[in-house]
Amino acid sequence: DAGVTQSPTHLIKTRGQHVTLRCSPISGHKSVSWYQQVLGQGPQFIFQYYEKEERGRGNFPDRFSARQFPNYSSELNVNALLLGDSALYLCASSLAEGAVGELFFGEGSRLTVL
Amino acid sequence: GENVEQHPSTLSVQEGDSAVIKCTYSDSASNYFPWYKQELGKGPQLIIDIRSNVGEKKDQRIAVTLNKTAKHFSLHITETQPEDSAVYFCAAKGRAGGFKTIFGAGTRLFVKA
Numbered sequence: 001d002a003g004v005t006q007s008p009t010h011l012i013k014t015r016g017q018h019v020t021l022r023c024s025p026i027s028g029h030k031s032v033s034w035y036q037q038v039l040g041q042g043p044q045f046i047f048q049y050y051e052k053e054e055r056g057r058g059n060f061p062d063r064f065s066a067r068q069f070p071n072y073s074s075e076l077n078v079n080a081l082l083l084g085d086s087a088l089y090l091c092a093s094s095l096a097e098g099a100v101g102e103l104f105f106g107e108g109s110r111l112t113v114l
Numbered sequence: 115g116e117n118v119e120q121h122p123s124t125l126s127v128q129e130g131d132s133a134v135i136k137c138t139y140s141d142s143a144s145n146y147f148p149w150y151k152q153e154l155g156k157g158p159q160l161i162i163d164i165r166s167n168v169g170e171k172k173d174q175r176i177a178v179t180l181n182k183t184a185k186h187f188s189l190h191i192t193e194t195q196p197e198d199s200a201v202y203f204c205a206a207k208g209r210a211g212g213f214k215t216i217f218g219a220g221t222r223l224f225v226k227a
Contacts, residue, residue, distance in 0.1 A: 105157030
């Protein structure tokens with residue numbers, strides 16, 4: 001079975017541009033979460049979606065937005081990119097949104113902002 | 115909101131020795147505590163987890179302990195091997211935090227052969 005897939009794997013943008021990152025969850029998983037991982041730090045929660053509805057938002061500015069599609073895939077959009085947005089963006093899927101449950105991570109999209 | 119602190123940030127051990135990583139959490143309502151291992155160029159992968167109604171759980175060379183009163187949990191790796199070298203993250207999750215999984219800052223483990 002395919003795991004969580006993310007695209008693109010690497011990308012370079014310049015300040016002020018926008019970026020769209022994509023994620024396909026494991027088949028049957030209805031919940032998708034997005035995390036930002038800056039080099040040397042732990043993943044920071046950005047968004048969680050379940051059944052196409054936003055279920056949680058982390059402490060990120062409104063430049064960050066996301067959505068989940070009917071097939072449970074998801075997009076993360078970041079507008080007006082800043083140098084500090086350079087990071088590994090991880091998508092994770094899980095069966096449901098409950099308190100107990102493993103997150104399955106993709107290998108991430110590494111964004112470099114110049 | 116939930117805050118998870120993890121220590122140490124770097125840990126170097128000799129092959130065959132034990133490694134211990136410690137975490138504390140702030141939200142007493144958290145009830146699920148997973149540990150993830152991240153290898154270079156990959157996403158984190160769950161290695162063991164523990165629920166709040168259990169004090170200890172073991173899986174081969176890996177064990178996790180939980181002290182809910184102290185809001186403290188630890189990962190123990192025995193008989194370490196070079197392939198255990200990676201970054202390890204503790205995390206906490208619960209209803210009060212909106213079911214968000216909150217991660218610690220990570221521990222980089224080096225196992226010297």
